[in-house]
Amino acid sequence: MDTTLATSLYPRRPGRRPNFPAEFKRQVVEATLQPGASVSIIAREHDVNANLVFRWRQQYQDGMFGPVSHAAKLLPVQVIETPAEIPAAVFPQIDSVAEIVIEVAKAKLRIIGAPDPQTVQIILQQLLR
Structure with a gap:
C-alpha cells in the first residue's frame, strides 16, 4: 500500500501551524465530496484533523480554492398520469x-x-x- 501522508509532504515546524497549499486543500475536500466518502477517514489518510477538513469544505464552497466544481449528477425522472379512480x-x-x-x-x-x-x-x- 503506497500512501503518502501530509506530514511527509509538508513537514511541521515546532511551534508553528502547517500552511497547506490551496491545491492540497482542494484535493482533500474534493475527495470528501465523493459519494460514500468519510471525512474522518480521508482526514486521517492525509494526517489532518477532521474539523480542519470541514472548515476547508466551507472555504471550498465559498470559492477560496478556485472555482467550485459542481458536477451534479441528475437522476432520470418520468412523469406519469395518475388514474382518476383508485381501485x-x-x-x-x-x-x-x-x-x-x-x-x-x-x-x-x-x-x-x-x-x-x-x-x-x-x-x-x-x-x-
Whole structure:
C-alpha cells in the first residue's frame, strides 16, 4: 500500500501551524465530496484533523480554492398520469380504529376511523394545491 501522508509532504515546524497549499486543500475536500466518502477517514489518510477538513469544505464552497466544481449528477425522472379512480384493492378495509394526522403549513387535519379512500384523495389534492 503506497500512501503518502501530509506530514511527509509538508513537514511541521515546532511551534508553528502547517500552511497547506490551496491545491492540497482542494484535493482533500474534493475527495470528501465523493459519494460514500468519510471525512474522518480521508482526514486521517492525509494526517489532518477532521474539523480542519470541514472548515476547508466551507472555504471550498465559498470559492477560496478556485472555482467550485459542481458536477451534479441528475437522476432520470418520468412523469406519469395518475388514474382518476383508485381501485378499491389498493386500499384494503381496516377493521381497527386508525388515526390520520395531516399538517400542511398552519392547517392540521385529524381523521379518526376508517375514511373513504376517495375522500382522503380529494382532501389531499385540495391541501397540496
